Amino acid sequence: MNRHLVSNRPFVHRLLSKSAKTDQVLIITSYDYFLQKNDLNLLRNEYKEIILVPHTTDDDYLLNVTVSPLLDKYEKIHLVTNPQFDSQYHVIYELVVRRNKSIRITTVYDFCEKDLKKVYIPEDIEQTNPNLTSLLEFGxxxxxxxxxxxxxxxxxxxxxxxxxxxxxxxxxxxxxxxxxxxxxxxxxxxxxxxxxxxxxxxxxxxxxxxxxxxxxxxxxxxxxxxxxxxxxxxxxxxxxxxxxxxxxxxxxxxxxxxxxxxxxxxxxxxxxxxxxxxxxxxxxxxxxxxxxxxxxxxxxxxxxxxxxxxxxxxxxxxxxxxxxxxxxxxxxx
Structure with a gap:
């Protein structure tokens, strides 16, 4: 886990922001190693709360402890996920839809490039980033x-x-x-x-x-x-x-x-x-x-x-x- 994050639950890293521009919560279910201090400062200006969820097979904990309390406070959820090895977003998505909340799903590839102004590099040499398949030399x-x-x-x-x-x-x-x-x-x-x-x-x-x-x-x-x-x-x-x-x-x-x-x-x-x-x-x-x-x-x-x-x-x-x-x-x- 990133050394800049502060843990207050066994699975979840929660970061609050008082200066966010939108009444929205950000949930990241990918590995959070790509988030640095500057990234988190940038995101705190955009979101009311940032939840970083490490990989877990405990769906009950994921739903009842991580997501459900958020739906009582927020109407809008921005969910960032890695399609290559992450299935947790399906569980979160279904719960959000059942509660009639607004949800936006973004891949970690697009999130890094559009929101953090950098390209996501997988941790494993065998993994890929589809956004890098056409990278070319300067013309x-x-x-x-x-x-x-x-x-x-x-x-x-x-x-x-x-x-x-x-x-x-x-x-x-x-x-x-x-x-x-x-x-x-x-x-x-x-x-x-x-x-x-x-x-x-x-x-x-x-x-x-x-x-x-x-x-x-x-x-x-x-x-x-x-x-x-x-x-x-x-x-x-x-x-x-x-x-x-x-x-x-x-x-x-x-x-x-x-x-x-x-x-x-x-x-x-x-x-x-x-x-x-x-x-x-x-x-x-x-x-x-x-x-x-x-x-x-x-x-x-x-x-x-x-x-x-x-x-x-x-x-x-x-x-x-x-x-x-x-x-x-x-x-x-």
Missing amino acids: RRVRYPKKIIDLAISSVLLAISLPVWLISFVIVKLQSPGPAFFYQERVGIFNKSFSCIKFRSMRLDAESNGASFSKKKDSRVFAYGGFMRLTRIDELPQIFNIFRRDISLIGPRPERPVFCESFDEVIPYYNQRHLVKPGITGYAQVMYSYGAGTSDARHKLMYDLYYIKNWSLQLELKIILLTIVVIFGRKGR
Whole structure:
């Protein structure tokens, strides 16, 4: 269960809202792992009450304890269900209809995409999302405006950040002897590898024991390296990756081959994030808090695939603005 949820019954997680716009209750009978703190805050503004029902075969409990009390208080029920492995919604639906209440049924696939602005990724590699069957690479309609944005913003950013480059180069050399720049193999569009350029923020022996995820408070990071990571200064050299057409300004974060291979084996649709160029920043980076590992990669993929599937100029500009907020709010990795 999501660590942000508070349980007050053996099976049911109940969340109340006093600021909802509609007199409506939301019941989710799918696994609730896809709901994060930001999602719940968003839903609390829409619904009077949110009920998260884990899987159970106890239909009597489901009806008498979970649903019946709600029907005494509310006229409208919004039921979210996963058709692939969930039969509970049939039980709830029949009870609601018998009580002559209004009910709206939404699949978890549509609910995530329309209400939460992300794509639902199943927990099991064998499960599918029918909304992702036709996901395609970016066509000319998307590539051309993205290329203009990439070159324009990168050129301006390079010009105004040159003093920061010089200062960072000197401080890195003083605090951690060795090269100021760091080159690392990353996976790009269509699974093609490229050399990602960054300012070095870790000690030279940071991976003496093998590849590992960086952490929020990583002991391998020297003092100024931590500041660069917090303010995203370490990402500035990737401007040259944009000029070399390795990456875009906005896109899924480029990952290392060893991690991509691992994630691809256990996370459905993970490889589809490589249908487009990776980016210095992206929808997942600004929408999801810091994290590392399979669980976090799955959650970030929900945002990356939403970006690919629903690209628009408005979404592109929104990500740029949110990135600025993240940088000046010092919410870096």
